């Protein structure tokens with residue numbers, strides 16, 4: 001709070017009271033209306049029964065843990081393996097997608113920051129951004145077309161004689177992994193780029209000059225500088241992937257549900273908002289715990305990510 | 308016949324064999340052709356932008372010459388990357404690794420070569436002793452002062468005993484006092500380790516005080532190579548004469564030349580002086596006469612002329628006197644004679660002169676601008 005007051009004073013001194021007030025009100029509105037209130041009402045829902053409209057506000061309408069209980073246990077007291085497994089698989093898949101993105105984006109971010117110059121660099125950035133002008137759902141469908149039985153991948157693969165029967169990339173979740181890895185790639189590249197760009201390129205040359213092979217230059221010199229950027233990008237990609245709905249709906253195999261799809265079903269198909277809310281809270285909490293755990297493992301503080 | 312052991316006396320020479328480096332149409336280094344001897348302290352001296360860094364990067368392997376060859380220890384270095392050359396480069400801004408401790412920085416070249424952790428630590432301590440900074444191994448780089456960083460960078464470069472140490476204006480970030488101290492220290496380290504030092508700088512004081520030999524560069528061209536006193540006393544081009552140390556330039560017309568002496572007719576009178584660079588002039592050729600401020604002596608009978616004192620800058624031991632003779636402003640350095648002597652005051656007429664041997668006649672050419 002002290003820091004906030006300080007920041008506000010500094011702003012008021014530099015840009016005048018009007019600007020400071022505007023920023024203060026805008027930030028407060030943003031935090032309260034867009035972040036705190038929806039989450040609080042979601043939290044509130046998650047502790048309530050799914051009552052018909054005429055019973056709301058009556059004695060029957062009181063707080064309960066039943067929604068959370070039924071996430072973990074079936075009615076007969078056995079573990080609710082169905083939902084638990086879906087959550088676990090979603091988190092695992094999100095982690096794999098995040099890892100794939102780290103591997104793809106690191107070289108791109110490095111080249112963008114230290115290799116490409118002038119026109120080449122600008123073309124690269126445009127090439128990265130342009131596809132995002134296209135709607136997310138359209139992009140997902142494009143992947144579906146690409147990986148469909150008569151899609152480009154199957155056609156080329158069969159013509160080259162790599163396989164002779166169309167491969168069901170959708171059922172095998174290949175299309176899903178591609179689509180999800182692609183979906184949030186920018187959110188990985190830019191924080192990484194930011195971090196790597198801060199590296200003085202002569203350090204890379206110095207390491208080379210001292211005889212280091214490329215892998216060691218990256219391991220010892222570039223990666224430590226890139227780490228906060230990687231973690232920051234990974235956090236966003238992981239959270240968004242775990243919470244993605246469109247791509248799993250469109251590209252997911254029929255047998256594999258994404259956890260968000262389960263939530264969606266509770267809200268929409270079953271009209272059980274409290275149960276859906278409870279599931280959403282569970283997803284949020286597990287994601288946050290997972291991210292915090294990873295930050296512990298990689299020894300990165302929250303402050304570093306904000307840089 | 309005595310056996311010469313190649314292990315005890317490695318060939319640490321560098322040969323630049325007609326090296327040119329171009330960026331597109333722009334020639335950054337133009338036909339550099341010289342040999343740097345094993346164990347020598349060799350400097351490239353030139354104004355900023357003259358191609359020094361470009362040449363150094365080429366020797367260390369970060370770029371290839373567009374034309375010509377670089378030979379280190381008589382071996383052609385074509386296609387040999389910076390990580391495979393027996394050179395170590397100290398970058399202009401040092402390029403210490405900010406996220407590693409001082410000891411890890413110094414031991415990095417050893418880490419690369421697979422030396423064990425314990426041995427690396429031992430060697431780092433040893434190098435820290437050498438640079439007179441014992442016990443700072445666990446500090447962060449950001450905790451060091453400018454001079455300490457400088458020395459750590461030297462220690463890191465010497466960790467695996469390169470044959471050739473390349474230094475790119477390593478003292479330019481330090482303040483004056485420290486810079487002068489580090490000159491002495493660098494020279495001492497070089498004598499101690501016997502490695503060939505190739506040092507680049509735009510500071511002529513550094514180049515002259517530390518080096519065995521100096522190459523003066525201008526716009527990619529090596530103008531002159533020689534020992535510091537040769538460069539200073541026997542400049543071979545107007546650029547060298549004007550860039551290295553202070554100099555007065557008088558423009559005139561050659562009247563006659565005999566062997567290595569000539570007479571030059573200037574608006575201030577006709578002066579006898581040594582011909583620089585072994586050149587031949589015909590009567591009537593335009594030329595420049597360079598005479599250093601400390602060679603203009605009051606009361607000197609040879610090449611005498613009169614000038615009017617216009618201002619003085621007193622600097623303790625030396626008094627910098629500016630005098631006008633016609634349209635020409637001259638710099639005269641006089642040793643402070645203390646209370647017993649006086650230079651005179653503004654408007655006084657000075658009778659000055661200089662020994663013909665101590666002035667140089669050179670072709671009209673590029674004059675290095677002030678500072």
Ligand SMILES: Nc1ncnc2c1ncn2[C@@H]1O[C@H](COP(=O)(O)OP(=O)(O)O)[C@@H](O)[C@H]1O
Pocket residue numbers: 330333335353354355356357358359360361362
């Ligand atoms: N990679 C490059 N591409 C184009 N021009 C360059 C490059 N590197 C250096 N130059 C040019 O070459 C000239 C010499 O540069 P440099 O060697 O850094 O000079 P110095 O170290 O003597 O100050 C400069 O004019 C610089 O602009």
Ligand SMILES: [Mg+2]
Pocket residue numbers: 356359360399475476
């Ligand atoms: Mg330079």
